[in-house]
Amino acid sequence: MTDIHERPALSPTAFLDVRDLRIHFSTDDGLVRAVDGLSFSVERGKSLAIVGESGSGKSVTSLGILGLYNKRNARVSGEIYLDGQELVNASPDAVRALRGQKMAMIFQDPLSSLHPYYTIGWQIEEAYRVHNHVSKAEARTRAIELLKRVGIPQPDKRVDDYPHQFSGGMRQRAMIAMSLSCNPELLIADEPTTALDVTVQAQILDLMKDLQEEYNSAIILITHDLGVVAEVADDVVVMYAGRAMEYGTAGDIFYEPEHPYTWGLLASVTRLDRERSERLQPIPGNPPSLINVPPGCPFHRRCRYEALNGGKQRVERPALEESSPGHYVACHLPVEERRRIFRDEVATLL
Numbered sequence: 001m002t003d004i005h006e007r008p009a010l011s012p013t014a015f016l017d018v019r020d021l022r023i024h025f026s027t028d029d030g031l032v033r034a035v036d037g038l039s040f041s042v043e044r045g046k047s048l049a050i051v052g053e054s055g056s057g058k059s060v061t062s063l064g065i066l067g068l069y070n071k072r073n074a075r076v077s078g079e080i081y082l083d084g085q086e087l088v089n090a091s092p093d094a095v096r097a098l099r100g101q102k103m104a105m106i107f108q109d110p111l112s113s114l115h116p117y118y119t120i121g122w123q124i125e126e127a128y129r130v131h132n133h134v135s136k137a138e139a140r141t142r143a144i145e146l147l148k149r150v151g152i153p154q155p156d157k158r159v160d161d162y163p164h165q166f167s168g169g170m171r172q173r174a175m176i177a178m179s180l181s182c183n184p185e186l187l188i189a190d191e192p193t194t195a196l197d198v199t200v201q202a203q204i205l206d207l208m209k210d211l212q213e214e215y216n217s218a219i220i221l222i223t224h225d226l227g228v229v230a231e232v233a234d235d236v237v238v239m240y241a242g243r244a245m246e247y248g249t250a251g252d253i254f255y256e257p258e259h260p261y262t263w264g265l266l267a268s269v270t271r272l273d274r275e276r277s278e279r280l281q282p283i284p285g286n287p288p289s290l291i292n293v294p295p296g297c298p299f300h301r302r303c304r305y306e307a308l309n310g311g312k313q314r315v316e317r318p319a320l321e322e323s324s325p326g327h328y329v330a331c332h333l334p335v336e337e338r339r340r341i342f343r344d345e346v347a348t349l350l
Contacts, residue, residue, distance in 0.1 A: 014041035014081070015218045016065070016186055021078035021088075023057075023064045030291040034060040036242040038078075039320070042235075044185065045212065047219040049233035049250070051226065051265065055287050057242040058222045059108070062188045065220075066105055067095035082186065101131040104184035108191040110171035114163040120147070120174045121159030128181040146177035150207060169200035173207070180211060187212075188220045193228055205231055226269050230254060238262050241288055241298035244320055248327035258329045258338040260303045263346045281349055297332060305341065308333060 023035040035057045042048045050058045063069060065080055067087060080087040082103060087095055107113040115123060124146060125139035134142070140159070147155035150173040163171055172192060179187060189208065193201040209232060212219055221232060229236060229250065236253040238246040238261065246252075246259040257263055264283035285302040288294055300306045300313040309332045320330040323338075331338060 016042045017081040019079040024075040042218040046234045049221045049229040052239035056239040103186040104179040106189040110175040190222045252327045
């Protein structure tokens with residue numbers, strides 16, 4: 001077994017390499033361990049999905065990569081390498097210069113992320129001009145071109161509309177256009193299809209895949225929707241209580257999952273590709289408070305198999321270990337036991 005934290009790099013070809021990332025916040029109630037030792041990597045042209053329940057630390061991770069936390073309020077440690085450049089200890093000005101140009105983000109709620117007092121075109125133009133010495137006319141041409149590229153009808157007219165004049169799907173497309181204004185090499189999408197109808201969801205996902213192929217960009221997709229993950233992800237990190245419970249290819253996670261939490265997520269999703277005789281199996285209990293994360297394995301109080309560990313899971317935090325090439329699991333259950341449980345008990349429920 002190999003502890004993922006002992007490896008000098010998760011991938012020698014990684015464009016983004018995150019190692020032992022920790023993001024903690026001091027509050028009147030105590031220390032919030034929002035991200036507590038997370039490692040992963042993303043290569044150019046590849047997509048990584050970060051999945052988990054609300055409060056697992058997915059969005060905090062993305063904002064930490066972008067350097068959007070004030071270090072006076074947040075304790076950020078670990079290492080984040082973007083194309084070989086370390087970001088955690090870099091100056092705020094250095095990280096700010098990378099945002100928009102080398103890395104960009106599609107935020108979860110485009111209505112609150114877009115300024116209501118400025119036109120869509122002005123906001124895209126402003127994002128473009130920050131990193132490019134161009135005239136207003138050139139920036140406007142770029143904005144129209146981007147709106148057309150993301151499928152906005154009549155872009156030369158809609159460029160002067162305000163956010164409230166766009167539908168939810170069009171606002172999301174406008175956010176994508178703004179994010180792509182400087183052709184970023186890393187695109188982080190935080191729940192990009194939330195609150196959109198299924199037709200628009202499919203269009204947004206297809207658009208992201210097309211743009212990724214065109215620019216060979218790396219994508220991090222943050223979502224709780226495993227259907228979206230199956231559609232676009234090459235690799236998957238399953239997060240719980242600020243930590244990675246399982247990490248591997250999409251094939252590993254969907255067809256050979258080894259962590260009880262991953263089993264729970266998969267069992268709670270409706271399958272449309274086959275008839276299902278069993279009812280959906282929700283995960284019992286609730287995620288822990290990030291101020292009072294239980295000792296040992298953070299999932300043990302909700303785990304259906306915790307009695308098989310002889311109490312070890314209550315006192316000792318499991319390391320994220322490699323169970324097969326490229327597939328990492330943080331669980332005290334022996335590898336063969338996990339595989340037996342999945343084969344004999346869990347697979348029939350998925």
